[in-house]
Amino acid sequence: MNQTGFIFKVLLLSAFISVLIKYGGLYLPLSPTSTTALIVVLLPSIFMAIALFQRFQQQSSKS
Numbered sequence: 141m142n143q144t145g146f147i148f149k150v151l152l153l154s155a156f157i158s159v160l161i162k163y164g165g166l167y168l169p170l171s172p173t174s175t176t177a178l179i180v181v182l183l184p185s186i187f188m189a190i191a192l193f194q195r196f197q198q199q200s201s202k203s
Contacts, residue, residue, distance in 0.1 A: 150192070154188060161180060165180065
């Protein structure tokens with residue numbers, strides 16, 4: 141049950157970040173370059189990878 145809750149939280153946070161990028165990105169004064177697009181697309185995945193890695197480290201240190 142605990143893992144299901146965590147997965148649900150990750151999915152919910154991911155959906156929120158996606159909506160924020162889609163609708164909030166219009167208000168950011170960024171130049172439309174390929175580098176900017178790459179950063180905006182990869183940043184949420186990097187944040188999630190860091191969060192999941194930290195969670196994995198916490199669980200492996202408990203056992």
